Amino acid sequence: xxxxxxxxxxxxxxxxxxxxxxxxxxxxxxxxxxxxxxxxxxxxxxxxxxxxxxxxxxxxxxxxxxxxxxxxxxxxxxxxxxxxxxxxxxxxxxxxxxxxxxxxxxxxxxxxxxxxxxxxxxxxxxxxxxxxxxxxxxxxxxxxxxxxxxxxxxxxxxxxxxxxxxxxxxxxxxxxxxxxxxxxxxxxxxxxxxxxxxxxxxxxxxxxxxxxxxxxxxxxxxxxxxxxxxxxxxxxxxxxxxxxxxxxxxxxxxxxxxxxxxxxxxxxxxxxxxxxxxxxxxxxxxxxxxxxxxxxxxxxxxxxxxxxxxxxxxxxxxxxxxxxxxxxxxxxxxxxxxxxxxxxxxxxxxxxxxxxxxxxxxxxxxxxxxxxxxxxxxxxxxxxxxxxxxx
Amino acid sequence: xxxxxxxxxxxxxxxxxxxxxxxxxxxxxxxxxxxxxxxxxxxxxxxxxxxxxxxxxxxxxxxxxxxxxxxxxxxxxxxxxxxxxxxxxxxxxx
Numbered sequence: 001x002x003x004x005x006x007x008x009x010x011x012x013x014x015x016x017x018x019x020x021x022x023x024x025x026x027x028x029x030x031x032x033x034x035x036x037x038x039x040x041x042x043x044x045x046x047x048x049x050x051x052x053x054x055x056x057x058x059x060x061x062x063x064x065x066x067x068x069x070x071x072x073x074x075x076x077x078x079x080x081x082x083x084x085x086x087x088x089x090x091x092x093x094x095x096x097x098x099x100x101x102x103x104x105x106x107x108x109x110x111x112x113x114x115x116x117x118x119x120x121x122x123x124x125x126x127x128x129x130x131x132x133x134x135x136x137x138x139x140x141x142x143x144x145x146x147x148x149x150x151x152x153x154x155x156x157x158x159x160x161x162x163x164x165x166x167x168x169x170x171x172x173x174x175x176x177x178x179x180x181x182x183x184x185x186x187x188x189x190x191x192x193x194x195x196x197x198x199x200x201x202x203x204x205x206x207x208x209x210x211x212x213x214x215x216x217x218x219x220x221x222x223x224x225x226x227x228x229x230x231x232x233x234x235x236x237x238x239x240x241x242x243x244x245x246x247x248x249x250x251x252x253x254x255x256x257x258x259x260x261x262x263x264x265x266x267x268x269x270x271x272x273x274x275x276x277x278x279x280x281x282x283x284x285x286x287x288x289x290x291x292x293x294x295x296x297x298x299x300x301x302x303x304x305x306x307x308x309x310x311x312x313x314x315x316x317x318x319x320x321x322x323x324x325x326x327x328x329x330x331x332x333x334x335x336x337x338x339x340x341x342x343x344x345x346x347x348x349x350x351x352x353x354x355x356x357x358x359x360x361x362x363x364x365x366x367x368x369x370x371x372x373x374x375x376x377x378x379x380x381x382x383x384x385x386x387x388x389x390x391x
Numbered sequence: 392x393x394x395x396x397x398x399x400x401x402x403x404x405x406x407x408x409x410x411x412x413x414x415x416x417x418x419x420x421x422x423x424x425x426x427x428x429x430x431x432x433x434x435x436x437x438x439x440x441x442x443x444x445x446x447x448x449x450x451x452x453x454x455x456x457x458x459x460x461x462x463x464x465x466x467x468x469x470x471x472x473x474x475x476x477x478x479x480x481x482x483x484x485x
Contacts, residue, residue, distance in 0.1 A: 213407075213423055280406065280407060280409075280422050281422065282420065282421075282422040282423070282424075282425045283425060286422060286425075287409075288408075307409035307410070309411040309418060309420055310409075310411040314411055314413040314414075315414070316413055319413060323426075323427050323428055323429055324426060
């Protein structure tokens with residue numbers, strides 16, 4: 001992450017995270033309660049290193065602070081300047097790809113998202129727990145509960161979904177509306193938007209969960225009449241036995257908003273009507289939600305079955321590449337990168353790699369022609385990109 | 392190992408999946424394993440037919456009529472696909 005204006009976005013986003021006193025206060029309490037002097041801690045998704053630093057302050061002998069994003073550079077800079085390099089090791093990598101020299105006493109991760117699991121929490125924690133956590137170890141958070149309620153949210157629905165059902169600038173955008181309605185949207189839901197008492201869809205115990213799958217269901221009896229726009233969702237984390245954290249509309253402790261799982265068509269509903277919501281997800285990446293609305297006098301029962309798989313137009317070519325039996329020849333770009341990797345493997349410098357590739361005859365197998373590298377500048381960019389990603 | 396499908400078997404798409412139409416084809420993600428699948432237009436038509444519980448025989452008849460296949464050919468094609476989808480956990484036999 002160098003020579004880029006991306007750093008401004010990183011500072012802005014992490015100021016939001018570090019400035020969230022409610023969330024970090026709860027994590028600091030949980031860390032203080034769980035980390036004993038001399039223990040080893042793994043912080044997954046360390047960001048600027050804030051939880052790793054807290055673990056250090058609680059007495060950890062060593063903290064492995066893992067961060068796949070470029071913000072790892074900020075964590076490393078902080079650790080060096082605070083003189084903690086002998087206790088905090090920043091690893092710029094996905095946690096599923098790191099190896100640690102020892103088992104850890106505590107895994108801490110603040111990668112829960114608005115609806116708890118969108119950040120891939122389950123797969124990440126299962127992998128780290130099974131590879132690194134001592135049998136007596138602790139995970140913060142211990143559990144994540146997904147909570148939901150039917151909501152009336154006309155403003156959010158108008159902005160996020162119906163916006164795409166209209167014409168803009170005399171152009172018809174309505175073919176996009178159906179896709180928009182199949183997304184989980186961040187939504188700041190007020191307590192007044194709830195059409196029924198919230199209920200837990202399900203709870204995932206991070207110490208026990210075996211597969212990165214969430215399945216949950218809840219039934220609601222509407223406490224007032226209104227228009228149902230979808231199911232509001234949020235999380236309730238149990239950081240320790242005594243410390244919980246929620247971004248729910250009632251009693252919200254963190255700066256994160258909730259999510260709206262929209263239904264494709266707003267439905268007028270009456271007090272006393274029953275609504276059932278069933279939610280499933282694979283590792284927070286693909287979500288499916290089914291909403292059933294019981295019939296009422298003058299209103300037939302309705303059922304919605306939606307998923308984020310329908311949330312963006314899919315290309316058969318792209319999906320085919322994700323299937324297990326896909327055979328693919330290397331693309332022109334792939335052949336080019338392979339050639340560069342071979343030269344890296346031979347110990348060549350960047351200048352030597354560029355010089356060698358420039359000198360090769362123009363056949364389809366060479367990077368120069370394979371990716372249509374019209375200039376030395378394009379070749380230099382490709383070589384540096386491969387070096388940055390693969391070395 | 393599940394019992395072989397017959398024309399009387401009732402089949403339905405599993406709950407642990409998400410699917411989407413895709414330019415005439417269908418994309419499916421198994422929500423238990425994360426595995427991704429694609430179905431061609433005929434497979435997609437079979438998939439839509441079993442959104443609700445339906446007998447294999449009814450699916451065969453519908454596909455045979457729609458694509459002008461002999462009953463034997465329709466049954467062979469439909470059974471081959473359904474058996475694979477059952478093996479992958481995408482279809483339940485009731």
